[in-house]
Amino acid sequence: MPKQIATPSLTIVICNYNYAQYLAAAIDSALAQSTRDVKVMVIDDGSTDGSRAIIEGYGQRVEAIFQPNGGQVAAYNHALERVDTPYVLFLDADDMLHPAAAATVIAAFSGSGDWVKVQYRLDVMTSDGMPTGVQVPQSIRADGSGRMLRHGWLYPSPPGSGNAYRVEALRRIFPVPVNADNIHGADFYAIYGVALLGNVCAIEHALGCYRVHRAARATSASASGDDLSLANAEDSLAVARQSARRWSVLREIAQNRLDIALPPAPLDFSAEKARFAQQVYGASFARRWHWFRHDSTRYFHTIVANPFWTLHKKIAVWGLTMLCLFPAASFSNRVVRYIANPLARAGQ
Structure with a gap:
């Protein structure tokens, strides 16, 4: 009787x-998983x-798909x-997996059909692969994420490479237009859509x-050029600006495919801290005071009312x-960098 595979x-x-300089490391990390599953x-x-x-150098070890340039949404679709x-x-082509990643993820899925x-979490490394001692995200709580998404709250999530999905659920969100x-x-659509x-x-x-x-990119007010975000494809402020538009697309998908009504705008500390950094970093005392007096309401709301944070963290971020x-x-400026960019906390 033939052996079943x-x-x-x-x-x-x-x-x-166009990530040729990092691509082999990503593929090698995927092929080096401790499980053959x-x-x-x-x-x-x-x-x-x-x-x-x-x-093509990996031959039959990988399933290779070559598509015309259409962007990440088309690639996911x-x-x-x-x-x-x-x-x-x-897995983003500039990131890597630890050898036990797949086995750990499969065990988690297998342990609960829910x-x-x-x-x-992901360990942050430099462009040449050196560890920084920093992990993202700092907060990783996800309990009640679907319920809170219905109220507009974007829950703490790692970047794209820090997530694995049940395919049958993800196909209820994708294809995305x-x-x-x-x-x-x-x-964005995978991380938040599937949690619904x-x-x-x-x-x-x-x-x-x-x-x-x-x-x-440094803010226009900054002459020092110090980084305010970790992002590679888009800086944090660009992500904040895109968040409302992507939420609008997700809102339409949720309504049409899932019969779920989402609020018009999301609540997200990551986006609010990017706007905060843009306004405060490198600014005069008068400009900083003006932001606190007139423009900080939504920022502080995403701290005080954040359903995923402990009281200790709320007090700490408020105080900072x-x-x-x-x-x-x-x-x-040093405080802003500490709040906005996890790398600023390295060695702290």
Whole structure:
């Protein structure tokens, strides 16, 4: 009787666009998982930097898909047409997984038929792969995430590579419409959309690495050029500006496909702290005082009313923010960096 080959439980999908210098490390980390219960798919989004040759060099060890350049949303849509496993993990081509990531995720899903997503922390590394000692996100609580999303609260989530999904749930959100204004940010729809369909499992320790290789643009008020965010594809302020538009798309998907009514605008501390940093960083004392007096209401609301934070964290962030009123701009800027960018906390 022929030996039956078990079907893998998890597909690791690596979405790549012109990340040839990091791509092999991402693929190698996916192939080096401690369990064989995994298949690896690489979707190249029309790269022009030699990525195709790298992907083809892996032969049959990966399922290679080459699509015309269409953006991350199109890549997620395409992947979910092809995935044939119960679970999927989307790994950005500049990030990496620890060897036990897949086994840990599969065990979490297998332990409960209720999870629609498993999320975990990521170790932050530099562009050359050196550890920074920082992990993201700082807060990873996800209990009640679907219920709070219905009230507009975006729950604490890792970047895209820190999430794995139940495919049948994700396919109720995807495909997501692709147009000129909606080609990036596919992970937003996956991270928050799927939580409307069930419970999210949060694993406290890191199962992968998030690479920081693009310095965020300094604000116009800053002459120092110090980074205010970790983001690679978009800086934090750009993400904050896009958040409302992506929420609008998700709101339409939730209404039309799930019969779930979401509020018109989201509540998200990450977006509010980006706006706060833009207004306060490098600003004069008078300008900082004006922000506190007239423009800080929504920022402080996402602290005080945050349903995912402990009282201790609320008090700590509130207190740190108030230190930005210290007259010396150099001290205020240091505090803003500490609040806005986790790398500023390294070694603290």
